[in-house]
Amino acid sequence: MWQALDTIVQALFPSSCAACGEVLMRGERQLCLHCISNLSRTLFDSMDENPVERLLVGRIPVEHAIAPFLFSKGNTVQQIVHSMKFRGNDELCLLMGRQLGLTLLRSTHFDGVDLLVPVPLHWWRRLCRGYNQSESLCRGIAEVFPRPISTHNLVRHHATAQQSLQHADARSNNVEGAFSVRHPERFEGKHLLLVDDVLTTGATLTACYNALRPIDGLRISVATLCTVL
Template identity: 40%
Template sequence: MLKNALHPLLHLFLPHHCVGCGSDIMSRQQVLCMHCINRLPVTGFHMHANNPVEKIFWGRMAVTAAASYLYFSKDSLLQHIVHALKYKGNKELGLFIGRKMGELLLHTHRFSDVEVLVPLPLFAARERKRGYNQATVLCEGMAEVLTLPIFKQVIQRQTSSATQTNKNRIDRWLNMQGKFELKQPDLITGKHILLVDDVITTGATLEACGQELLTAPGTRISIMTMAYTVK
């Protein structure tokens, strides 16, 4: 009874808003209201071989399976969500999205033999400035559902790189060469890895990281991202 009585006061002085639309018609345990959850542009890629994410890597890197949870476009609900995750410190949002990604993979056989989650690493200085790696947060949400270990230190980003935003596919690929170093190959030798990131555009960063991971003998790679950029 006391909790119910205090709830209106708590809502008045510490309002809790939906990250997507700003609505306050939601519980304090939610990060998105049901209206925004229903508006999320789900791709369905996880159910289908040869989907657009897998085609990105054709002829570039051996990928067992690949998918993205949502479609990303400019000035969209998802762009607002990505910004909140990467630049506004909203880790709860990342955990929520990660759990959704994990639930998707439970409903397809295509990722059923994945053994470990590996978040795409950030350069250390950038991670310190941000306070966390958004890919790691997504992995933490996925791990809650999939009960898989997360190997955060198996590969490291050696140097920072110039922004990829205005680069074409070739320039993005050149920009990422030599940026990753496999530190603990014995941990992933012979394993099926799920490499996780937030948004995929040309796939250059994931390819550079994946190629380094594949230097561990017998390793296989699948890829899962939060979003796929609509061209």
């Protein structure tokens, strides 16, 4: 019965693809089959040492890092990230989180991860947007790569300017000292997977790590949905 109702609703109010705007066909959600099967992939998961890990060398002692999709001006991935961030599309975040989770599942490098930790938003920005896109990505990841999600221990206490609007050399200063850990003992001896949407200069992840660094026995891996690298 629900399926029949869904079909009627789809017929009356057809949804459109969040990337290309074409009307979605039955069974498609958020993205059309063409867009989801033609996303630009980095293929970093097939490399021994990938560009994300190389970018973070000397800044974060990562166990492993991954970014399965390539973000470039005007491409489908950029459209998706824009829709995730600025059009209130939480369901799209979940869908892309599942895609990221499948990449983690296929790799053996992330098997030892204990906790998923989304890069936090300042509470005010979270309130305005209604959700934290990195937290939603984590919920999507956890559907296929089941791990607990820690959302209130690593916190952002500065409402920093939008990183995407900053010049590269201003990004580091913008986020420096913006994060702290409420209960360091909860992360002791854990292998954390820091999760964010886009990796550009690595400034945000580095600032997160600087807050986490004093914690005993901590191991860090990184997963971002996409990267400009």
